[in-house]
Amino acid sequence: MEILTHLAGGFVHLFTPLNLLVLSVGLVLGMLVAVLPGLTLVMGVVLALPFTYKMGVAPALILLTAMYVSGTYGGAITAILFRIPGEPMDVPLIWDGYEMARKGDAALALGWSLVAALVGGLVSAVVMVLLAKPVAQVALAFSTPEFFAIVFFGLASVVTLSGTSLANALISLCLGLLIATVGVDEVYGADRFTFGQPFLQDGIEFLLVMVGAYGIGEVLTRMSTGFASQGGEAGAGTARFRTAFPGLSQVLGMKATFARGTATGIVVGIVPGAGATVSAFVAYGLESQYGKNRAALGTGAPEGIVAAKSAATASVGGALVPLLAMGIPGSGATAIILAAFLLHGIQPGPQVFVANTDLVYTVFATVFAGVIGMCILGYFAIRPLCKVLEAPEAIVSAFVVVFCFVGAFAARNNLSDLNVIAAFGVLGFLFERYGFPIAPLVLGTILGPLAETNFMTTMVSFDNDWTVFFTRPISGGILALAAVGLAWPLVKAALKRLRAARSAHAQPG
Amino acid sequence: MPRTLRLVLPHGLLLVATLLLYGAATGIQANTGAGRIGPDAWPKAIIVAMGLLCAWEIARRLAVRPRGGGAKTADASPEPPAMQVGKLAAGVGLVLSYVLTVPWLGFFVATAAFLAAFPWFGGLRRPLLTGALGIAGSLALVVVFMRVAYISLPLGEGPFRALSLALLAAIGVS
Missing domain, CATH: 1.10.287 (Helix Hairpins)
Structure with missing residues (x-):
């Protein structure tokens, strides 16, 4: 009952003219960045961040959350209609959505995608509201060793789920953690890695790392391989596009697929570091193994669309749980939302449910309203969204660079910051080029100070006894889980080698 | 190599x-004190x-x-796609030039030049379009950032500062 009262309060805060305007702008921008060539959802949310500096904290969070929600849908349209996944999470939609479109069922494919996003988004929003406060209450009992263990678990998850070489992901993470140590140390006031440069004494803002590595780095990567679109190709002939909804009996007939996809999205979303993309792929994989119609997957089966889309949208609610309850971002986009909280002087975590209850429930209300608004927008805005594809990637990229610089400069009005993001842009390009994932670098920079503070405080409080991290049951348990997560890719690779060796041995001759 | x-x-x-x-x-x-872990x-x-x-x-x-x-x-990771070194060098050069010239040229002029040059080097060889885009885009960004979002951006030096101030006066930013 208390939750419902707070949630109603959240809707009251959301439904003021200014906040509704911000919500609408966020939904439109989220769709646009998901569709525009050369822009990803995370980049889009990063680029919107500077506009929130002068806003109040509530409108700022509404804008970014709305972008996050609707950004998970826009790319579905282009994936189904043009075989252009706006985001990596939309790749599974090509396998069945585009196949349906080729067979002349584009409108129905879009309808399935919209229903899946609506169901996945709303169910995950309910779970998020029910789960966040109890998780926060449990976290209230935590001390510094437990918080260090949770942050460590979050960092380890990012590394294990980053998809490339484990060593490269860990190196990227270490570099991020190291960048976070630059400047004057908070406990003793000692200069660290400032090399006599006054501007480094204030430290390197995670915003600069994030904007440089994601934004500028991505633009340089795309430019170095040649921009894919010169405009005008894909969006042509949009007049025929529309959405046709499946019947209620068809939807009910696929309830197991909806349930599997949504549950996968929520669970994977909660795991720190794993966002909509991992959710969509895992859900599609589960459907191809356990689905009733699994044999038809990949040939234009609506189950493939429902599994991937419901999971991608459901991951939004899941990812917001660790962010709000423990201050640990569950995905790239929630890392930016965390940045918005911090820029407004609010540290998400258990205390935020006590000190900023209205704000938390306004974010929850934004997810509910965002999911519904996203579906309405997705239904009516197909044609203009497809027209956006006509924008040449080179022009979009030029604007992305300018937005990155303005965002970096406006945070502190410091011209030195422009040099820093240019440097991180080049680093981001090199990382991309040589197979080092960027997400661990960025999350290391964001969570580094939190990890160090909790580590140092523990060491001081417990007389330098590092075993305390392992002997306390909760922190020990969480660290054990993190260790399993880190060891799993190695175990998997060893098992694969063993199986390959056995089968080679079994081959006659 | x-x-x-x-x-x-x-x-x-x-x-x-x-x-x-x-x-x-x-x-x-x-100065951490005896036995304490240091920074x-x-x-x-x-x-x-x-x-x-x-x-x-x-x-x-x-x-x-x-x-x-x-x-x-x-x-085990796949080979990265073929790199066009010329384009990459142009991209890095343009980004660095933009960063280095913004304090001197001011946001409006530096951004107009960047928005015109970047698509050109990116392969969009339509000078009229990129030129017009540079000026119109930069003007639009000045309005959005300085008039709507109240973000203070570099005005430049000497004649460029005078140009920026005249532009700001024209769009109603005092």
């Missing part, structure tokens, strides 16, 4: 960087971990490197 060197170069450079950073970390000084402990732990990872990855790559000029590398 020899194939083996190319294979281990990124991790080799990072390993050298960790050695230099460890040297810098030993210079971190603070150098955390960065040193990270640097050691990073160095060990780099060394391990170099050793792994050398151990499993292809023999006799085989096509596949030790790294």
Whole structure:
């Protein structure tokens, strides 16, 4: 009952003219960045961040959350209609959505995608509201060793789920953690890695790392391989596009697929570091193994669309749980939302449910309203969204660079910051080029100070006894889980080698 | 560049960087009191971990490197797409030029030049379009950032400052 009262309060805060305007702008921008060539959802949310500096904290969070929600849908349209996944999470939609479109069922494919996003988004929003406060209450009992263990678990998850070489992901993470140590140390006031440069004494803002590595780095990567679109190709002939909804009996007939996809999205979303993309792929994989119609997957089966889309949208609610309850971002986009909280002087975590209850429930209300608004927008805005594809990637990229610089400069009005993001842009390009994932670098920079503070405080409080991290049951348990997560890719690779060796041995001759 | 060197170069450079950073970390000084962990402990732990990872990855790559000029590398990740060095150099050059000239040219002029030049070097060879886009785009961004979002952006120096101030006066920013 208390939750419902707070949630109603959240809707009251959301439904003021200014906040509704911000919500609408966020939904439109989220769709646009998901569709525009050369822009990803995370980049889009990063680029919107500077506009929130002068806003109040509530409108700022509404804008970014709305972008996050609707950004998970826009790319579905282009994936189904043009075989252009706006985001990596939309790749599974090509396998069945585009196949349906080729067979002349584009409108129905879009309808399935919209229903899946609506169901996945709303169910995950309910779970998020029910789960966040109890998780926060449990976290209230935590001390510094437990918080260090949770942050460590979050960092380890990012590394294990980053998809490339484990060593490269860990190196990227270490570099991020190291960048976070630059400047004057908070406990003793000692200069660290400032090399006599006054501007480094204030430290390197995670915003600069994030904007440089994601934004500028991505633009340089795309430019170095040649921009894919010169405009005008894909969006042509949009007049025929529309959405046709499946019947209620068809939807009910696929309830197991909806349930599997949504549950996968929520669970994977909660795991720190794993966002909509991992959710969509895992859900599609589960459907191809356990689905009733699994044999038809990949040939234009609506189950493939429902599994991937419901999971991608459901991951939004899941990812917001660790962010709000423990201050640990569950995905790239929630890392930016965390940045918005911090820029407004609010540290998400258990205390935020006590000190900023209205704000938390306004974010929850934004997810509910965002999911519904996203579906309405997705239904009516197909044609203009497809027209956006006509924008040449080179022009979009030029604007992305300018937005990155303005965002970096406006945070502190410091011209030195422009040099820093240019440097991180080049680093981001090199990382991309040589197979080092960027997400661990960025999350290391964001969570580094939190990890160090909790580590140092523990060491001081417990007389330098590092075993305390392992002997306390909760922190020990969480660290054990993190260790399993880190060891799993190695175990998997060893098992694969063993199986390959056995089968080679079994081959006659 | 020899194939083996190319294979281990990124991790080799990072390993050298960790050695230099460890040297810098030993210079971190603070009065911590007897037996207390100092401000150098955390960065040193990270640097050691990073160095060990780099060394391990170099050793792994050398151990499993292809023999006799085989096509596949030790790294399981797919080969990156072909790089157009000219375009990359132009991109990096334009980004650095923009950063270095903004304080002198001011936001409006530097952004107009950047928005016109970047698509051109990116392969959009339509000078009228990119030129018009530069001026109109920069003007639109000045209005959005300085009039709507109240963000203070560099005005430039000398005649460029005068131009920026005249532009701001024209759009109603005092």
